[in-house]
Amino acid sequence: xxxxxxxxxxxxxxxxxxxxxxxxxFQSDRFFTVSNLLNQGRLMTEIGxxxxxxxxxxxxxxxDLSVGSILGLTAILTGVFWQNVGLPLPVAAVAAIAVGTxxxxxxxxxxxxxxxxxxxxxxxxxxxxxxxxxGISQARSVRGYPDWFYVLGQGEVLGVPTQLxxxxxxxxxxxxxxxxxxxxxxxxxxxxxEVASRFSGLSVEKTKLALYTASGFAAALAGVIFVSRVSxxxxxxxxxxxxxxxxxxxxxxxxxxGGRGTIAGTMIGLCLIQALxxxxxxxxxxxxxxxxxxxxxxxxxxxxxxxxERSGTR
Amino acid sequence: MSVIVDLxxxxxxxxxxxxxxxxxxxxGQELVVLAAIIVLFAVVxxxxxxxxxxxxxxxxxxxxxxxxVAAIGMAMVIITGHIDVSVGxxxxxxxxxxxxxxxxxxxxxxxxxxxxxxxxxxxxxxGALVAYARIPSIVVTLGALSIMRGGxxxxxxxxxxxxxxxxxxxxxxxxxxxxxxxxxMVVLTVxxxxxMRYSAFGRSLYAIGGxxxxxxxxxxxxxxxxxxxxxxxGAFAGLATILFATQLQVIQSTVxxxxxxxxITAAVIxxxxxxxxxxxxxxxxLATILFATIGSALIFVNVSAYWLRAVIGLLILATVLAxxxxxxxxx
Numbered sequence: 001x002x003x004x005x006x007x008x009x010x011x012x013x014x015x016x017x018x019x020x021x022x023x024x025x026f027q028s029d030r031f032f033t034v035s036n037l038l039n040q041g042r043l044m045t046e047i048g049x050x051x052x053x054x055x056x057x058x059x060x061x062x063x064d065l066s067v068g069s070i071l072g073l074t075a076i077l078t079g080v081f082w083q084n085v086g087l088p089l090p091v092a093a094v095a096a097i098a099v100g101t102x103x104x105x106x107x108x109x110x111x112x113x114x115x116x117x118x119x120x121x122x123x124x125x126x127x128x129x130x131x132x133x134x135g136i137s138q139a140r141s142v143r144g145y146p147d148w149f150y151v152l153g154q155g156e157v158l159g160v161p162t163q164l165x166x167x168x169x170x171x172x173x174x175x176x177x178x179x180x181x182x183x184x185x186x187x188x189x190x191x192x193x194e195v196a197s198r199f200s201g202l203s204v205e206k207t208k209l210a211l212y213t214a215s216g217f218a219a220a221l222a223g224v225i226f227v228s229r230v231s232x233x234x235x236x237x238x239x240x241x242x243x244x245x246x247x248x249x250x251x252x253x254x255x256x257x258g259g260r261g262t263i264a265g266t267m268i269g270l271c272l273i274q275a276l277x278x279x280x281x282x283x284x285x286x287x288x289x290x291x292x293x294x295x296x297x298x299x300x301x302x303x304x305x306x307x308x309e310r311s312g313t314r
Numbered sequence: 315m316s317v318i319v320d321l322x323x324x325x326x327x328x329x330x331x332x333x334x335x336x337x338x339x340x341x342g343q344e345l346v347v348l349a350a351i352i353v354l355f356a357v358v359x360x361x362x363x364x365x366x367x368x369x370x371x372x373x374x375x376x377x378x379x380x381x382x383v384a385a386i387g388m389a390m391v392i393i394t395g396h397i398d399v400s401v402g403x404x405x406x407x408x409x410x411x412x413x414x415x416x417x418x419x420x421x422x423x424x425x426x427x428x429x430x431x432x433x434x435x436x437x438x439x440x441g442a443l444v445a446y447a448r449i450p451s452i453v454v455t456l457g458a459l460s461i462m463r464g465g466x467x468x469x470x471x472x473x474x475x476x477x478x479x480x481x482x483x484x485x486x487x488x489x490x491x492x493x494x495x496x497x498x499m500v501v502l503t504v505x506x507x508x509x510m511r512y513s514a515f516g517r518s519l520y521a522i523g524g525x526x527x528x529x530x531x532x533x534x535x536x537x538x539x540x541x542x543x544x545x546x547x548g549a550f551a552g553l554a555t556i557l558f559a560t561q562l563q564v565i566q567s568t569v570x571x572x573x574x575x576x577x578i579t580a581a582v583i584x585x586x587x588x589x590x591x592x593x594x595x596x597x598x599x600l601a602t603i604l605f606a607t608i609g610s611a612l613i614f615v616n617v618s619a620y621w622l623r624a625v626i627g628l629l630i631l632a633t634v635l636a637x638x639x640x641x642x643x644x645x
Contacts, residue, residue, distance in 0.1 A: 110631070114638045119397075120582050123575060124630040131624025138620050239571075243399075243456060256450045288467035295460025302449050 009253035010265045013301065017272045024279030031282050038161055042153075042229070044274040045163040046071070046222040046238075048267070051245040051252075052174045053218035055266045056211050058249050059178070060190040061258025062118035064212060066107060067219040067245060069129035071238030074100035074223030076133045079142025079233035089149055097220040103129055104216015108209035118212075126242075130235075137235040145231065153228030163225050170218075175263035183207070191258025247298050248273055272297070343585025344597040346636060350629075351604050358611040365614045372493055374606045376485070379495030380405075380557035381573075382602035385580040386506045387550030389598040392581055393510075394543045395523040395590030396444060396451035398437075402573030403462035404551050408433055409559035410466060410567040413475040416482040425482055429559070430552030434545045436462075441544030445537040463569045470567040478563060485561040495557045502553065503599040510595060519543060523590025580605065583633050604629075 025032035050067045057064050074096045081092035103125070110121040155162050178184040186207050189197040198204050219238075227233050252269030254261025273294055280290045337345070358365045384401055391398050408429035416425035436458075443454045487494050510516035521529040522536055530536045559565050583604070584597025608629060612622055 110635070114635055116634055116638055120634055123579055123582070124627055124634055126575065126627070127579070127623050127630060128627025131621065131627045135618070135621040135624045138618070243459070247456060247460070250453050250456070256452055286468055288464045291460050291464030292468065293464070295457040295462075295464065298460070299443065299449065299454060299457035302453055303443070303447055306448060 010262065010268060012304065013251070013253065013265065013268045013272065016301070017268055017275065020272060020275050020279070024275060024283070027279060028282040031279050036278070038159075038164070040274050040278050041164040041167070042161040043278075044270055045161075045167045046226050046229075047241060047244045047248060047273075048167045048270050049170055049218045049222045049225075050215075050241060051248040051266050051270055052170050052263060053211070053215040054245045054249050055252070055254055055261055055263055056174070056178065056187055057118075057215050058191075058246070058254050058256060059187050059258055059261040060208060060211060061194065062111070062208065062211070063122065063246070063256075064104075064107065064118065064215045065122040065242050066103070066125040066129055067215060068238040068241040069126045069133065070100045070103045070216050070219035071223040071226060071241060072235055073103065073129045073133040073136075074220040075227045075233045075237045076137045076142075076235050078224055078227055080136060082145075083142050089146060093224050097217065097224060100220025100223060101213060101217040104219070105209070105213040107216065108212030111212060112205040112209050130239075133235040137233070139235065142233045143231065145228075150228055150231065153225050153230070163229070166221075166225070171263055171267055178263055187211070188259055191255070191260070193259075244273070247294065251298055251301050341585075341594065341596070344594060344600055346633065347584060347597060347600040347604050350633070351600065351607055354604070354607050354611055358614055362614040365611065370610060370614075372496075374610050375499070375603065376493035376495040377561065378602055378606040379499040380485075380554040380561070381576055381580060381605075382499045382599045383502055383557060384551055384554035384573075384577045385584070385598035385602055386502060386595045387547030387554075388577050389581040389584065389586045389593060389595045390506070390510070390519060390543050390550075391451075391547045392578075392586045393523045393590060393593055394519045394540060395526060396540070396543075397578070398440070398455045398544075398547060399452065399574050399578070400440070400455040400458040400462060401547075401551055401577050402571075402575075403459045403466070403569045404433060404436060404548070405555050405558055405573060406567075406569035407436075407462050407466050408552055408555035409565050410470060410475065412555060412559045413478060413565040413567070416478055417475060422479065422482045422484075426484070426556050429555040430549050433548035433550075433552035433555065435548070437544040437548030437551070438541060441541035444544065445540035459574070467568060472566065472568045475565040475567055476563070478560075478565070483560045483563070485557045495561070498553065498557060499599060502550070503595055506595045515539070515542075520591055523592075525591070576605070579630060583630055 021032070030036055050071070054064060054067070077096035077099055078093050081087045081095050082089050085092070087095065107118075107122055107125055110116050110125070111118050114121075152162055157165055178187065186197070186202050186204075189200070189202055190204055190207060194204060222241075223238065226237055248270040249261070249266050250256055250269075251272065252261070252265030252267070254265060276293055276297065277290045280293065285293075355366070364370065384405065388398060388401060411432055412425050412429045415428055416422060440451075440454050440458055443449050444451045485493075485495050489497055510519070518529065518534045518539055521532070521534055522539060526536055558570075580601040581593070581598040582601075584593065584595075584599070584601035586593025586598060605626060608626055609622060612625060613619070617625065
């Protein structure tokens with residue numbers, strides 16, 4: 001792949017982020033404060049974790065639409081395992097994450113063993129997992145967790161929100177894996193040409209199975225963090241989060257056809273979206289107006305990067 | 315999207331396959347869905363005979379006709395090798411426009427025509443971005459989804475549109491004793507199916523979805539056809555809106571949740587390959603009926619409504635897996 005064009009998209013995006021940050025800090029003096037920025041980091045962690053795994057999935061030319069439902073299912077199970085089954089809370093959270101990871105594994109099995117296109121497979125499990133969350137919860141919410149549990153979603157470590165450390169660690173590990181390991185190169189190879197990868201002796205099926213499992217794990221972890229942040233569980237948690245994550249990934253320069261994309265791009269895309277959301281709400285624009293702007297930014301950013309490249313690569 | 319070459323099974327040129335075999339080869343997935351509907355009806359009827367009361371049948375068929383109509387356009391878009399995740403938001407916007415016009419005292423035909431025309435205009439923009447700016451359709455429509463969903467709520471505040479004039483509520487009327495939505499669904503499905511199967515335009519959509527470059531090489535104006543298919547899809551979304559907006563006495567000016575996924579799922583379960591190049595609009599309508607039947611059946615066999623989505627998800631998965639196994643057996 002021509003890394004120069006990659007660099008160009010991310011540079012362009014980073015410049016856009018800087019411009020947005022400057023404009024927003026002029027709009028409101030509350031925007032460019034340490035406490036506000038750290039708080040925004042807290043709010044973007046769940047989408048961020050999912051988007052990191054989604055970068056790998058989309059780089060192979062796949063997609064995972066079921067992440068929001070896995071998040072909801074994990075959230076519900078954390079509450080149910082703890083309150084209704086009576087497990088200690090750490091065990092309940094780990095068990096719920098295990099189920100969420102298994103849900104991702106099932107996605108991978110359907111996609112690799114039955115050769116169902118990822119869009120359809122995860123569209124079906126989107127309905128299935130959300131349905132399980134609704135069925136298990138029967139619209140009851142679980143509250144009243146012990147105080148220590150909120151450290152994960154509301155507490156701080158060394159002055160920085162706890163979950164932001166998790167996100168940072170995940171981003172660093174993921175970018176090393178994607179950029180510098182054989183396994184990461186396999187991901188790009190599958191996305192560029194799956195058939196050729198298979199003939200080259202790469203373990204396409206195993207890689208994809210691992211990626212969808214990892215995507216399930218990321219969504220499940222995000223689910224537990226979500227519960228800890230908002231202090232309650234509801235079965236509709238995480239609805240639509242798959243679109244937010246995909247927006248961050250695609251905005252970050254990952255080709256929806258696969259074969260291209262970086263974690264750094266995804267993180268810049270994520271920050272850009274969160275900065276816009278926050279800056280506009282501080283400037284008095286309602287939440288729905290910001291959704292509208294994010295849509296426009298997504299289209300314009302891809303349009304601009306297409307115009308910049310001008311190379312014939314799709 | 316990647317290119318799949320679906321080779322027909324080799325057989326001696328002199329042997330012409332029998333009618334049933336050809337039917338199954340052409341409409342395999344549609345027949346699977348149809349069989350599922352029939353089995354479901356038979357089983358639920360035995361458990362609770364009231365399931366086939368005229369009242370419930372009207373709810374199943376007429377109440378979901380708008381999804382079937384929207385799925386026709388979606389099937390065409392997917393056959394061409396694209397996708398549209400913004401159709402739910404579009405229908406929400408169009409319903410609000412239509413309802414607002416009707417309440418403002420405009421003649422009802424304007425209130426009915428407006429969503430069709432606006433739907434075509436919006437999708438012309440989407441189609442142009444896909445065809446000429448070469449942005450993948452999932453990215454364009456993802457952006458359009460955000461713009462329309464956010465725009466609608468920040469513009470209207472999600473209020474209810476009430477006091478709709480009775481003449482506007484076409485979905486609640488009947489012609490020849492049949493509910494209007496049912497007539498819409500059947501007529502539009504049949505017309506679209508014939509058009510897709512026999513017109514040069516319809517065949518060119520399959521060619522583009524199968525292999526866009528080859529289609530271009532054979533002289534099909536791929537870019538113009540791509541815009542055209544999105545415009546037609548917008549018209550179907552507008553027609554679906556007419557049924558959706560007039561089925562109740564009020565319209566909520568928000569985006570109906572998950573409608574785009576329901577519409578895409580209907581098209582795909584009906585046998586439209588997400589890779590493009592194959593499938594029919596008959597399948598998408600049958601799949602809509604299947605979902606509606608499942609939803610209604612669960613109520614009649616006393617399953618908690620909270621499990622509805624899980625059951626539907628499981629059935630979608632079963633249908634998809636069955637289809638994959640069937641295709642594998644054929645190849």
